[in-house]
Amino acid sequence: xxxxxxxxxxxxxxxxxxxxxxxxxxxxxxxxxxxxxxxxxxxxxxxxxxxxxxxxxxxxxxxxxxxxxxxxxxxxxxxxxxxxxxxxxxxxxxxxxxxxxxxxxxxxxxxxxxxxxxxxxxxxxxxxxxxxxxxxxxxxxxxxxxxxxxxxxxxxxxxxxxxxxxxxxxxxxxxxxxxxxxxxxxxxxxxxxxxxxxxxxxxxxxxxxxxxxxxxxxxxxxxxxxxxxxxxxxxxxxxxxxxxxxxxxxxxxxxxxxxxxxxxxxxxxxxxxxxxxxxxxxxxxxxxxxxxxxxxxxxxxxxxxxxxxxxxxxxxxxxxxxxxxxxxxxxxxxxxxxxxxxxxxxxxxxxxxxxxxxxxxxxxxxxxxxxxxxxxxxxxxxxxxxxxxxxxxxxxxxxxxxxxxxxxxxxxxxxxxxxxxxxxxxxxxxxxxxxxxxxxxxxxxxxxxxxxxxxxxxxxxxxxxxxxxxxxxxxxxxxxxxxxxxxxxxxxxxxxxxxxxxxxxxxxxxxxxxxxxxxxxxxxxxxxxxxxxxxxxxxxxxxxxxxxxxxxxxxxxxxxxxxxxxxxxxxxxxxxxxxxxxxxxxxxxxxxxxxxxxxxxxxxxxxxxxxxxxxxxxxxxxxxxxxxxxxxxxxxxxxxxxxxxxxxxxxxxxxxxxxxxxxxxxxxxxxxxxxxxxxxxxxxxxxxxxxxxxxxxxxxxxxxxxxxxxxxxxxxx
Amino acid sequence: xxxxxxxxxxxxxxxxxxxxxxxxxxxxxxxxxxxxxxxxxxxxxxxxxxxxxxxxxxxxxxxxxxxxxxxxxxxxxxxxxxxxxxxxxxxxxxxxxx
Numbered sequence: 001x002x003x004x005x006x007x008x009x010x011x012x013x014x015x016x017x018x019x020x021x022x023x024x025x026x027x028x029x030x031x032x033x034x035x036x037x038x039x040x041x042x043x044x045x046x047x048x049x050x051x052x053x054x055x056x057x058x059x060x061x062x063x064x065x066x067x068x069x070x071x072x073x074x075x076x077x078x079x080x081x082x083x084x085x086x087x088x089x090x091x092x093x094x095x096x097x098x099x100x101x102x103x104x105x106x107x108x109x110x111x112x113x114x115x116x117x118x119x120x121x122x123x124x125x126x127x128x129x130x131x132x133x134x135x136x137x138x139x140x141x142x143x144x145x146x147x148x149x150x151x152x153x154x155x156x157x158x159x160x161x162x163x164x165x166x167x168x169x170x171x172x173x174x175x176x177x178x179x180x181x182x183x184x185x186x187x188x189x190x191x192x193x194x195x196x197x198x199x200x201x202x203x204x205x206x207x208x209x210x211x212x213x214x215x216x217x218x219x220x221x222x223x224x225x226x227x228x229x230x231x232x233x234x235x236x237x238x239x240x241x242x243x244x245x246x247x248x249x250x251x252x253x254x255x256x257x258x259x260x261x262x263x264x265x266x267x268x269x270x271x272x273x274x275x276x277x278x279x280x281x282x283x284x285x286x287x288x289x290x291x292x293x294x295x296x297x298x299x300x301x302x303x304x305x306x307x308x309x310x311x312x313x314x315x316x317x318x319x320x321x322x323x324x325x326x327x328x329x330x331x332x333x334x335x336x337x338x339x340x341x342x343x344x345x346x347x348x349x350x351x352x353x354x355x356x357x358x359x360x361x362x363x364x365x366x367x368x369x370x371x372x373x374x375x376x377x378x379x380x381x382x383x384x385x386x387x388x389x390x391x392x393x394x395x396x397x398x399x400x401x402x403x404x405x406x407x408x409x410x411x412x413x414x415x416x417x418x419x420x421x422x423x424x425x426x427x428x429x430x431x432x433x434x435x436x437x438x439x440x441x442x443x444x445x446x447x448x449x450x451x452x453x454x455x456x457x458x459x460x461x462x463x464x465x466x467x468x469x470x471x472x473x474x475x476x477x478x479x480x481x482x483x484x485x486x487x488x489x490x491x492x493x494x495x496x497x498x499x500x501x502x503x504x505x506x507x508x509x510x511x512x513x514x515x516x517x518x519x520x521x522x523x524x525x526x527x528x529x530x531x532x533x534x535x536x537x538x539x540x541x542x543x544x545x546x547x548x549x550x551x552x553x554x555x556x557x558x559x560x561x562x563x564x565x566x567x568x569x570x571x572x573x574x575x576x577x578x579x580x581x582x583x584x585x586x587x588x589x590x591x592x593x594x595x596x597x598x599x600x601x602x603x604x605x606x607x608x609x610x611x612x613x614x615x616x617x618x619x620x621x622x623x624x625x626x627x628x629x630x631x632x633x634x635x636x637x638x639x640x641x642x643x644x645x646x647x648x649x650x651x652x653x654x655x656x657x658x659x660x661x662x663x664x665x666x667x668x669x670x671x672x673x674x675x676x677x678x679x680x681x682x683x684x685x686x687x688x689x690x691x692x693x694x695x696x697x698x699x700x701x702x703x704x705x706x707x708x709x710x711x712x713x714x715x716x717x
Numbered sequence: 718x719x720x721x722x723x724x725x726x727x728x729x730x731x732x733x734x735x736x737x738x739x740x741x742x743x744x745x746x747x748x749x750x751x752x753x754x755x756x757x758x759x760x761x762x763x764x765x766x767x768x769x770x771x772x773x774x775x776x777x778x779x780x781x782x783x784x785x786x787x788x789x790x791x792x793x794x795x796x797x798x799x800x801x802x803x804x805x806x807x808x809x810x811x812x813x814x815x
Contacts (some may be wrong), residue, residue, distance in 0.1 A: 582740045615766040615797045620766035622738040683805050686771040690804045 010538050018281065025277030032273045036243060036312065040266045042318060048259050053133050053149065056164060058083055058425050060151035063160050065427075065448070067474065070094045073101040075108075077644075082252045085425075089163035095125050112161075124152040124159035126570055128512040129247055136166050167258075186616030190216075192265040196258060214263070218246060224256055224263065244270075258667050272308075316650075323384050327357035330387040331555075334394055336363050343371055343644045344437045344567055348532035348557035350540065352503075352552065358557035359386035359428065361394050361502050365402075367434060370567070373401050373430035375447070376499040377476075381424075385659070389426045393418060393476065397432065407432045407445040408472065408486035415484070416449075418477035427478045431499055440563050441490040445484045448475035451507060453498040453524055454489065455535075465498070465524040467517065489561040496530050499561075500539070503554035507543045515546050532560035568643040574625075575632050576656075581625045584639050588614070588621055588702045591641040606643050613710050616691045620708055623684035624654050624663075632658025632704070649711035651688065656704050663688070663706065720748050727755035734763035737771030746774050767801055771800035771803045779811065790814060 004415035011041050016022035066081055068075060072093055082090045082103045094102035095110040112118040117137070123129040130152065135533060136145040150161040192214070194201045199214040199221055208521040215221050249272040271278075333355060339347060349362045359379025367373050373398065379390045396417050400410035411432065418428075431452060433444035473484040491497065500520070507515040527535045536558045543556060570591050592607040592614050621639070628637045634656035642651040664684045689695055692708040699705070718735035733745065751757065757778060760765075770790070775791075782789045791813045801810040 083747065250812065520740060552782075556763060585736075585738070585740070617767050618736065618738065619797075620770045624767075626739045626770065687769060687801060687804055691800075 002160065003618055009475055018285070019031035020155055022277065022281055025280060025309070029273040029277050032716075033253050033268055033270075034242065036268055036273075037253065037266055039259060040268075041255050045348055052132075054383075054427070055285070056147070056149040056162065057131055057151065058089060059164075060149055060160055060162050061380060062427065062478065063090060063162060063480070064151050064153055067092060067101075067153075067160065067542060069153050069155060070100065075101070075103060075105070078199075079103040080358060087162050088165050089148075091161045091163075092158065093121070093150075093161060094158040094196060095121050096583065097125075098352075103214075120152045121159065121161055124150050125156060127152075127156045127509070127514075129596055142567055147427075184435070187394070192267065193671065194265075196263050196264050198334075199263075202433050214265075219265075219455060233702065249533060263479050284668045302345075309428070324355070324357055327384045327387040328353055329381075330384070330391060331357060331359075331361065334361055334391055335366065339366065342437075342564075344564055344648050345435065346559070346562045346564055347372070347374065349376075349537045349557070350536055351557040352540065353555050354382075354503065354552045356382045357387060358382055358503065358555035359390040359426075360503065360557040361390050362499075362557055362559045363394055364559070364561075365398065365399055367402065367405055369525060370437045371405070371439065372435045372561070373407075373432070374435070374559060375430055376501060376557055377428050377430035377432075378449070378501040378503075378555070378557070379428040380426055385424055386426065389422075389424065389477075390428075392421060393428050393430075397430065401432065403436065404517075406486060407434055407443055408484045411445045411447055411473070411476065411484040412482065414483050415476050416480055419480040421496065422477045426444050427475045429475050433497070435491065435561065435563065437563075437567060440495075440566065442489050442497065443486050443491065444492060445473065445486065447473050448501060450502055452500070454491075454498040454522065455498065455524060455527075455530070456492070463525070463527075465521050467521075468497075493563055493565045496532060496535060496562045498524055498535055498539075499557075499559040501557040503552070504558060505544055506554065507547050507556065508550055508553065509546050509648060510548055510550050513544055517692070530562045530564075532562050535560040568606060569640060570642075571640045573636055573638045574673075575636055576629045576632075576658075578629070580637070581622065581629060584621060584625050584637075585618060587639060588618060591643065603643070606645055610643055612649060615678055616648060617652060617710055620652065620691060620710070624689050624706060624708075627661070627663070628654065628656045628658060628704075631662055632656055634658030647711060651707065651709045653705060653707045655706075657702060658704065660699050663705055664697050720745060720756045722748060727753065729754045729758065731758070732760040732763070736767075737774075738768040739770040740767070741750060741768040742774050744767075745771070746777075749774075749778065751778065751781060753768065754782075756790070757782060757787070758790040758792055760792045761795070761798055764798055766797045769805075772801070772805060775811070776807070779782065787813065789815050 028323065040249045062085060063081060073092060078090050078092070078101050082088070085508060089104050089107075090102060091104070091107055092101045093112055094100050099110045099112065101109050102108050110118075112121055119133070120134070121132050133149045134147060136147045138145055145166040146712050148161055149161045150165045152159040168671055170528065192201060194214045199219075201212060201217075202213065211333070242253050245267075253268045253270060254265050256265045331351075333366070335351065347364055349364065351360055351362065353360070358452075359381060360377070361379075362374075362376045364374040366371065377390075377393065377397070377628075379386045379393060381389075388448050395413070396414040397410065400414040400417075401407065404410045404413065404545075411430070428447075429449040430447045431444065431449040433442045435442050448471070451469045453465045457463045457467045468489055469489045470489075472487050473482055487564055489497075505517055505520055507517055509515075519542065520539065523539045524535060524612055527538050527541075539558050540556070570587075572584075572587050574584045574587075592611045593604070625637065625639075628634055637654060637656040640651075640653035640655070688708065691710070694707075694709045694713045696707045697705070698707075718733065718737065720734075721732040723730045729746070730749070731745075731784040731815065737745065742785075759775070775789075779789050791811050792803075793815065794813065799808065799813070801811065802811060802813065
């Protein structure tokens, strides 16, 4: 073979290879671009549907809550509700599928079971289905497209179906744009969103000197939506309409679709996937020798492209996972730290967040040394929106309780504030109470929340749990100006109050059955003794056993408070004299003998049980009172004796209005010095410190408060 | 508080019953006549507790006996009183007989 023939053959081979490479490269790039656009459009539609569905579900739940049950409400009333919540169509449908109340005159009496498109809503009466949603479709009586969504009444006797016109979606989409257009999704892929009629861009924060409409950006508005064809050239019905556009000096591929009065355009720059093809062609044109290398390089680039697609998918998934992560963090950071152990009550609470994070929270805190506030609440909705609103609600309720102490007043004030800041149509149910540890009286408010369970009695016998069904007002953040009424229930030592959210009673098993209030009572009955932690665990285990691995749909929150004992406290004042100290010492003896309030249940018995601590406490009292009398210049002093059964011990608090004196800042005398070189005095405070288990000093309102606690053995060190 | 006092020449013995605190210590102090005494003992078998006011009296006695070459003894303190001596380091200073 001649040299020329070889070169010619090589050239032919070269050109052929180049053609093949070009064709393959173009095909690959087109496939990738179409796949990416398919994914992006699908993802976008799912996000939009999700947002719209969530919002419609909120609205429908509010309407269900408003009507309470499937009754024949007048058209005026339904119309008023529809107007109040900006809903185009509301239908109340009974168990048989008949429309019994509506704001649409044509719909009254219509049998929903007759037509194909309304029949799926009948599922809402099966007691399991919680929501039925349909995509936008052309409305039977008008030109607009309408979307329907239904939510059942809680007792299963019917459901509410609401309809919203596409045109109303504008507002919702605008409100959610920042969420939908997460700039972290994708590298070069981007979205545009514009008003359908005016073409005005709404998707980006635009500077004044930038294009403000699709037309200004160079889009041929008149070609929507007909223009374009699949890059793969296979056309046909339903083929993706991808069109080419010049944007900011780059050739880009676009897909466009309409949703809720907006035109959405997904944009992928050509060089994202075609770049590699062009590069290889250029490389091949330079040297034949590079053909093989080009192939290799081409292959490498192809794998780079798939890597990029995978990265995009990963980024999209990560963005969703991140939202849930954020919601979870918000939710768990809002939970309170455990309280200091108290001899007078025990409290346990826990929350199991669902995968999508509902808006449950619980809270508990002391209003002062004898009042325990606690609550459980459930914010409507899921995800970050619910979690953020939950934070607001929790803060407002806690602040109001700390400020007003009365739960009814606190809930009324917080509700007014919650209504003002409620831009996302959220609402929450809550049960909040304040337990007076001196009396066992619980003052509470139930704002549309599940009834708590009260278990009476300390022994195993006669522990019959009962629901506390008193309600005192509607859900929070729903209606401004609601005045919640305070309710009370009284607890005796040994009684337990159990609070929970509907994630517990509405947990589903694999047959679609609800856990229910009956099973909750059974679970609580199975707890053999008053023990809040055990009660919470038993209920959680019962729910988990019932669900048998069925995914948890909502947060499950439980909180149990046991009223353990009434405090035995005796307080008396004394003059700042030697006689005063002697009287205080006699008072301490009385306390151990149960004399100051012998009528108080168990006082005498507990006093005598703790009497081995008396000598040490007499020494403590002698030291502290002598200090007050000799050095403080007080006009008198007060001794507060608290006998504690569990953990057994005595708490003494000394209060005086003398000069500030913090004995804790006092240095112990050096007991290592020989006795003769040691200054006499200064030993008292050291003895107090060594003879007690804890010692705290506080100066409040120009008074010294010194509190010591003595437990167990007389000498602990 | 009840104080019994027995003197046998240069030996002086006290028996203290009840509580030795800021109210009662001045009474014990008033009973102390240590001139010419070589050995003083306190029988604390019936003493409930002692506070720093009582310790002060004992330390003053201990000092003055040490200065005059005499001795002070504490007899049969209960666990409470002994505990106070231990806390304050006086158990190693005072001669204590169980």
